[in-house]
Every structure is written in C-alpha cells, then in structure tokens.
Amino acid sequence: MSNIIENLDKLFPESFDESQKAKAKTLFYKQLSLFAHEYYGGKMQTLPKVPIESLNWFNAWYTPGVSAISTTIRDNNDRSFQLSNRSNMVAVVSDSTRVLGDGDCTPPGGLGVMEGKALIMKYLGGIDATALCIDSRDENGEHQPDKIIDFVKMVQPSFGAVNLEDISQPNCFRVLDELREACDIPVWHDDAQGTACVTLAGVLNALKLVGKRLDEVKIVLYGSGAANCSIARLMMEDGAKPENIILFDSKGALHRNRERYKNDPRYYPQWKLCQTTNPQCIDTEEEAFKGADVLVALSKPGPDTIKPEWVSLMAEKAIVFVCANPRLHRGHRSRRLPQPGQQLRLLPLHPQRHAAGLGPQDHRRDGCLRRTRHRQLR
Numbered sequence: 001m002s003n004i005i006e007n008l009d010k011l012f013p014e015s016f017d018e019s020q021k022a023k024a025k026t027l028f029y030k031q032l033s034l035f036a037h038e039y040y041g042g043k044m045q046t047l048p049k050v051p052i053e054s055l056n057w058f059n060a061w062y063t064p065g066v067s068a069i070s071t072t073i074r075d076n077n078d079r080s081f082q083l084s085n086r087s088n089m090v091a092v093v094s095d096s097t098r099v100l101g102d103g104d105c106t107p108p109g110g111l112g113v114m115e116g117k118a119l120i121m122k123y124l125g126g127i128d129a130t131a132l133c134i135d136s137r138d139e140n141g142e143h144q145p146d147k148i149i150d151f152v153k154m155v156q157p158s159f160g161a162v163n164l165e166d167i168s169q170p171n172c173f174r175v176l177d178e179l180r181e182a183c184d185i186p187v188w189h190d191d192a193q194g195t196a197c198v199t200l201a202g203v204l205n206a207l208k209l210v211g212k213r214l215d216e217v218k219i220v221l222y223g224s225g226a227a228n229c230s231i232a233r234l235m236m237e238d239g240a241k242p243e244n245i246i247l248f249d250s251k252g253a254l255h256r257n258r259e260r261y262k263n264d265p266r267y268y269p270q271w272k273l274c275q276t277t278n279p280q281c282i283d284t285e286e287e288a289f290k291g292a293d294v295l296v297a298l299s300k301p302g303p304d305t306i307k308p309e310w311v312s313l314m315a316e317k318a319i320v321f322v323c324a325n326p327r328l329h330r331g332h333r334s335r336r337l338p339q340p341g342q343q344l345r346l347l348p349l350h351p352q353r354h355a356a357g358l359g360p361q362d363h364r365r366d367g368c369l370r371r372t373r374h375r376q377l378r
Contacts, residue, residue: 001032033112043115044122044131049085081160090129091159092117093152095136097143097168098191101301101324107133110166117165117190129163136171145171149178156183164189170266172226189226196230199296199321200238207294210317215239218292218315222306223299224249227323229269231296232277242276246288250300253288255281289313296321 004011008028012021037043050061059065073080081087096110097103114131121127132155136147148171152162162185167175172189179187188194207214219240221228224247236242247254254261254270255278261271282288289295289310297306301324311320 005032037112042111043119077157080157085128086158087160088126088128089159090118090121090127091132091152091155091162092129092165093132093134093148093162094165095143095148095167095171096133097136097166097171099166104168107135109133114165117163130159143168143171145174145178148175149182152179152187153182156185159185161186161188164191166191169225170264173229173269174266192226192230195227195298195323196234199227199231199323200234202321203235203294203296203319204238206319210319212293212317213239215241217244217294219245219294219296220288220292221245221247222295222297223247224254224270224273225298227298228296229273231298232273233269236276243279245277246282246292247273247277248285248288248299253278253281253283255279255283257281285310286313291315292318294319294321296323298323300324 008025009021012024016024051057052061069083073083092114094110094114096105096107099105099110099113102109110133111131114133118129118131121129132151134148134151136143136145138144138147148164148167152175156162162179162183164172164176164179164187167189172192176187176189176192204214207217214235217240219235221232228247232245232247235245249270251260252258254274256274258271258274261267261274285307286309290313292314295306295311295314295318297320299305305324306320306322311318314320
C-alpha cells in the first residue's frame with residue numbers, strides 16, 4: 001500500500017488534467033481512510049511509559065505506593081507536572097460543529113479529526129493528546145458556548161494545555177477569549193491562531209520572494225471566519241495597514257455599514273474589523289481584487305469559489321493562498337487567466353512546514369509543556 005501511495009500519480013490515465021487528478025486523489029484517500037480506520041479501530045491508543053518487570057511493580061505504580069504521589073500533589077499542585085504525564089498531555093476539545101468542510105458532524109463525528117490532531121502532535125512533537133468531543137447542545141438543540149467553557153475549566157487539572165478545534169463561529173470567539181483568561185494552562189484555537197501563524201509566515205516569505213513589503217501591499221481575505229479574522233489581526237500587528245485590507249463573508253465585503261455585525265454582539269471580532277478595515281466601503285469582488293497583491297482564501301470549498309476572472313485583476317507578482325478544506329478552490333492552472341505580462345506566483349497550500357523552514361528530518365520527538373503561564377499569542 002505504501003508503494004501505491006507514493007506512486008499514486010503514475011496510476012492515473014495520461015489524459016487526466018490536474019483537476020481530475022485532485023478529485024481522484026480525494027476519492028482514493030477517503031476510501032483508504034475508511035478502510036484503514038476500520039482495520040485499526042482508530043488511530044490512537046494508550047501505552048505505558050514505565051517498565052513492569054513483574055506484578056510487584058504495581059505496588060509502586062499503583063497502590064499502596066502511589067499514595068505518596070497523591071499527597072505530594074495535594075500539598076503542591078505544581079508537582080503534578082513532574083509526577084504525572086500532565087506536562088506532556090494536551091486535550092483536543094471540540095463540539096464538532098465545524099469539522100473541516102463538512103459542517104456539524106455531531107459530537108462523535110469529530111473523533112476522526114481530533115484523533116488526527118493527536119496523531120500529528122505525537123508524530124511531529126512527541127506530545128500525547130486526547131480527543132474530547134463533547135455535546136454542547138441545550139434542551140432545544142442549540143449549541144451553547146458556556147458548556148464548552150465549563151467543561152474545559154473542569155478538566156484542565158488533568159492536562160498541560162488545551163487545543164480547541166472545529167468549533168463553529170461565533171461561539172469559537174467567546175470560548176477562546178474566556179478560557180485564555182480563566183485557565184492556568186495555555187489554551188489556543190488551532191483554526192484561528194494556528195492557521196493565522198503559518199499563513200502570516202507564508203505571506204511574509206512570499207513577499208520577500210516577490211520584493212514587496214507587508215505595509216505596502218493590498219490584501220484580500222476571502223472568508224471572515226475564525227481563521228481569516230485572526231490572520232487579519234496578526235497581519236495588522238505585523239505592519240499591514242488596515243486601510244489596505246478587505247475581508248469578505250458570504251454576503252459581501254466587511255465595512256462599517258454592515259448592520260449584521262454591528263447589531264449582533266456575538267460577532268465582535270468581525271465588527272471590530274468592519275470598523276478598522278476597508279474604509280472605502282468597497283462591496284464587490286471585482287473592485288477588491290483589482291490591483292490586489294495578496295489573496296488568502298479561507299471560505300467554503302469550491303470549485304470556482306474564487307473565480308479566475310477575479311484573480312486576473314490582481315497586481316503583477318500576485319500571491320494567492322487558496323486554503324479551502326477538503327477540496328481545492330482552484331482547478332487546472334490554465335484557468336488562472338493572468339493578464340498579459342502579469343506574473344502569478346503560486347505557493348504550496350497549507351505551507352506550515354515550508355513557512356517554518358522544516359524538513360522531514362526535523363521531527364521533534366521530545367515535547368514538554370510547562371505549567372508556567374505562557375505568553376500566549378494575541
């Protein structure tokens with residue numbers, strides 16, 4: 001099977017274009033995923049890290065010896081990070097309301113993705129993680145952010161950090177902000193802070209390649225969910241000018257006249273961006289894309305969510321990050337329709353490892369989270 005995966009491109013008919021290959025790969029990997037998950041019964045398991053040379057060792061690892069661990073931690077809670085696996089344990093918490101591009105998958109429907117996060121943490125960082133998919137619905141079937149907040153507060157004594165994952169907006173904003181203030185351990189939202197960090201790094205590197213500066217370029221952010229709201233915030237903190245940024249949601253561009261965000265306090269991140277970006281109140285994609293230097297698309301999956309005629313309006317040496325999941329926004333490269341003389345630089349999707357300068361040999365196996373209150377990314 002490994003040989004098939006490594007040589008998958010060679011199995012397609014020569015008549016397949018890049019768009020057909022992408023679709024075929026998606027279908028193949030979905031079927032392979034179903035087969036492999038059923039065969040192995042999921043991706044993660046628990047294994048002991050200590051030697052058990054005989055049954056007598058259970059007197060030390062468990063009762064009566066373990067009583068000394070309990071009383072030591074009782075007298076000094078910080079010792080839990082040295083005397084248990086807490087310093088290397090992350091809770092991957094989700095209510096499964098925004099799973100990849102599939103929307104609300106019900107609480108257990110998110111287990112595959114959350115176990116996937118645990119697998120990545122273990123493989124790339126040596127970090128142990130547990131998937132915790134919770135039911136945040138009330139008696140009326142509405143998802144309540146308070147349920148997630150209360151749950152994380154209750155389980156935080158067992159973990160060194162919390163990774164929030166696939167929580168739909170607007171609940172995700174309040175959950176993250178409140179937990180970062182209330183918890184004694186690091187709490188981050190992967191879809192917001194994680195995506196924002198690697199995207200900013202990728203954009204900065206791309207701008208160096210094309211000889212442009214962040215404080216001079218025009219930026220279009222297509223989509224106004226947790227990811228692009230955080231990307232906009234980090235870009236502005238790193239020097240991008242708010243007046244040069246235009247965000248879009250499914251109804252149009254964000255600006256100070258958008259009543260939806262003004263009148264709904266749950267969307268306070270979007271309303272803040274409405275007040276600071278796009279002062280010209282540009283409404284249409286055609287006007288926004290004209291002369292734009294950077295496009296970051298984190299919206300619904302395509303095809304043709306980003307239209308080729310929009311891209312053709314962008315500036316010379318334009319940078320395009322199309323990051324929809326799981327289907328690509330763009331199809332065959334010949335459909336990009338650049339204007340005469342225009343150069344369009346294409347960069348890898350989800351450039352986490354490229355942005356960080358990591359190669360396959362750079363796997364860090366020995367991760368350790370410390371209890372000291374981390375300076376968290378804001």
